[in-house]
Amino acid sequence: MNLIRGIRRLAAVSSLIGMTMLLSGCMDKFVVLDPKGVVGRQQLDLMIISLLLCLVVIVPVLILTFVIAWRYRNKTENKAAYKPQWEHSTKLEVVWWGIPIVIILILAVVTAQYTYKLEPSKPLQSEAKPIVIQVTSLDWKWLFQYPGQGIATVNYVKFPANVPVQFELTSDAPMNSFWIPQLGGQIYTMSGMAMKLNLMADEPGTYRGSGANFSGKDFAKMHFNADATSQADFDKWVEQVKSKSPPLTQDGYDRLAAPGVMEKADYSSIPNGLFDRIVNKYSGGHSMGGMDMSVHPNPAPGSMQGMNMSVHPNPAPSSMPAGMDMSQNHH
């Protein structure tokens, strides 16, 4: 019994440590519970509604479990009723088929409403003109192309706050999932498809984003920062990238797409129609089966700054570590 008491004490202490850590300034780390965007906020509302609906049943059940277990324990002095033949009561059974049915009905209606409302491909309501960012998941890095601005970044993304961002997502590597928890939920990036995800940041800030779906060896390194800035800062940044950074050529992209990890990078121009080429590379002569996912009719970025592409020889990602090969110990 001493041991059991010891274990209980250990559990108590460790949960105490856990609680302290939760409360001591770590609360802002609960990114899902601290949304900074309209989508994430509605998703949090939905989580709270569904949690409360569940608790209506769960809490009484938990209490009932302990009360019944205590009251009908097998002690000789126990005076509580004992009815070994009692096995059926239509009234009671109707009650507990009824309660979950009602709860599930409410939850189903709420879910359906929110599913339409939060359909990720639906553009967000806003005065501001949306900005388009084309996301490609590579092995093991993220490429962001700005067709409107004609620039590209790797492993970080910047956009103005309070402006709807239309992400178009695809993959030139095994499937991944694009997730910036504080702005809203994730969506898969899949080869041969251009998915859509609409998000908007309420306030400037740096939000952690990551790949959420396992995609191979260095998957854990596929996180990035999403910086929401003021419009002015954003414009300034675009100008800076355009004037200071090297361009991205098709050749450079091919090197980028090879498996490996790298630091942040940015490019002053992008090859014409690169995103469409990435999507179409895998969708040749394809009717995507089952689910309806259209290969998107991309609004190709018009005139590119890519004129000087031939001038700049090579925009190889700046700091590419040695681990660029596919070699894996275990094969």
Add this chain to the structure above:
Amino acid sequence: MAHGNAHAQSNSHSHAPSHEGHVDLESLRLMGFWIFLITDCILFGSLFATYIVLHGNTAGGPTASELFHMPGVIAETFILLTSSFTSGLAVLSMNQGNRKGLIGWLVVTALLGASFITLEVTEFVKMVHEGATIGTSGFLSGFFTLVGTHGLHVSLGLVWMTALMIQLGRHGITPVTRRKVNIISLYWHFLDVVWIFVFTIVYMLGVM
């Protein structure tokens, strides 16, 4: 459930004593085979589903209408349907206690099955020579796997049927061999039904 019934049947069972509640083993095995066929239905169902999803993905390779030669397929269909009929005749002979007729009709069934397989293999070889292999496109992967799995089932059935003919020669018509004949004829009819779906979904819709 079927206990009274099973008890009555077990009296006709070749094994000596029978026990109250001890079910007839041969009817048990027949039931198991029916359930196996359900699982096989799902197996083929999954293959049909993948074929249907992929059938448009020709990736620049040959399409169904370029590839399929209907006369050969219709001949295969006709042969397999006939063999299903002859396997039924085999069961009829068995029920009349006619061992020779039974084995004879099984031989006819197996020969028809073998010619079906020969035709199918010839068709496959021809396709491969035309450059349409399993690695050409998603469509052809689906096609070869679905039709090939059916062909594999038929081939296994042929080996099994041969083994059964030898056993019939040795033991004659006993409750055990009777059950085995019933099962293989069930299997044969099942493959026939699957082929009708192959014919309709793969070939007919493919050339239309």
Add this chain to the structure above:
Amino acid sequence: MWEKIQQFASGFFVTGDPLIYGADVSIVLTMIAVVSALTYFKKWTWLWKEWLTTVDHKRIGIMYVIASLLMLFRGGVDALLMRTQLAVPNNDFLSPSHYNAIFTTHGVIMILFMAMPLMFGLFNLVVPLQIGARDVAYPFLNSLSFWLFFWGAMLFNMSFVIGGSPDAGWLSYPPLSEVSHSPGVGQDFYIWGIQISGIGSLMTGINFVVTILKMRAPGMKMMKMPIFTWSVLSSSLTILLAFPILTVTLALLFIDRYLGAHFFTLTAGGNPMMYINLIWMWGHPEVYIVVLPAFGVFSEVVATFSRKRLFGYASTVFALMSISVFSFFTWAHHFFTMGSGADVNIFFAISTMLIAIPTGVKVFNWLFTMYRGRISFQGPMLWMMGFIPCFVVGGMTGLLLSVAPADFQFHNSYFLIAHFHQVLIGGVAFGYFSGLYYWWPKVFGFKLNEKIGKWAFWLWNIGFYVCFMPQYALGLMGMTRRVNTYSWDTGWWGLNLVSTIGGFLMGIGFLFQVWQILHSVKFMERASGDPWGGRTLEWSIPSPAPVYNFASLPTVDEKDPWWEEKERRERGEPAWTLPPLEPIHMPKNSGIPIIMAFCFFLTGFGFVFHWLWIAIPGLVGVAGCMLAHSFNYNTDYYIPVDEIKRTEAAARGAV
């Protein structure tokens, strides 16, 4: 020549990691120890005659349980390695590829080589005894199923030391699992290991459906069947419909890899999303396949230890069967974020929520079985009491996950990890443990030590909450699954450390269970035929059950026949009239199943390495075994009445 051999060996054996060399050494030592012990004690014939060739469902059940506990050990070590790696930020205890291999094998082993065989072990040990049958419908097939599982598991586990482990996740999504991204042999080990044991699972499903439908004791109507048997029926029916899909999916992936086909490739018209749909069409029902029998165990345990009839028998049966139907219409909730559109997501969200209804009803039925009962908290009942709160909370988080738009935030995060471990450990593992403790005396004839069992229980329970509650929080902190490490600035460190401590507590709990078994074997406390005050037929015969199970069968017309019989005897009313003894028809042992399954193993091994010179003889061996079995007409024998009388007298005398 020597260089060639060296070169081959360095590719063939997994090299480069001290952990693996350690494992190599311990595997070799264990094998040497087992072989020498068997030789020294002259036990080879005994092993072959009594165990390897047995078709007795009780022995097959025991072999399943032993194998699955070994697999639990390996899966558990995998888990603790992962938790060690994640205990501190920027840890390099495991390299990324090694970590990826370990979470893959952990998942596969725990679901397919631990939960499934433990479940089949319980099926085998209990169902024939509960329904009053002499064996399962097809004893030969039953043995074959076991050996297919066994050799499949061996093939999968071999990848640890030979060739390299799979590392694309437990469901191996393509294109990651295709040759283009996983060129090694690990994926092929994955495919063949699961494929071979999966065929065995499918046959077990068929076996138990027929056994339950056709082999019940006289008078036992469907609605008088013990509730565990109902749960086995619902689980087996689900197996029948789900496992062929797995067979096809794995076969197609193999055809892609081996013949260069394009089912799931990125190029030439392949469709990786089709794989994800197919694998979850099996994968989701699979989860219910393993949890339904746990519900059955709890329904038996709660009635026995409350000394009261199960409340709401009919609605529990209805709940079990409706869950196995609904389980086929929820698969897409595993990928709400694939962008299938609002309508598809709403359909699968609601179908998922519907499952909560029958599940919730069962919880109420269990609670009201305890209500107005007399509950004693012995081993099996303790796990039941641990199960209810754990499963209720895990079910609730499952419901939260089913809310599609919210799932966009939960998906692929540690919130999801915490959820499914809560239902799989709290539901499935606790359920099977409860069942093992409950039926242990029936199977082995002795009881397990209660005191050590209590320690194990509390360690598991507390360890569970310490391990997985922080993971819900980590999910909400944005920690995604399958990351092999994380940096300091994420703020994930503290909770990960707590979680690791919890994992080790569960590990210690497992060691206590091993100690409990060893201790109880040593101090052998003989159990009577009915040590718990049981209610169903299996408790009416001696422990352990004689080879033929029932010398003669009573006619059953109540739900709890043995309980009612005991009541009648107490009241001095006329007891069962058992029919007179008759010779009992029994199946003969056969060596074909183990040999045939081994030939399957050779086939798989040959295909893994693309060595047709092994694969083809393997296939020929399989065919040869089938024919040998088909031509064998000498498959059964009769136990004479005298021998039954002697056995019964000895068994009754021993109690």
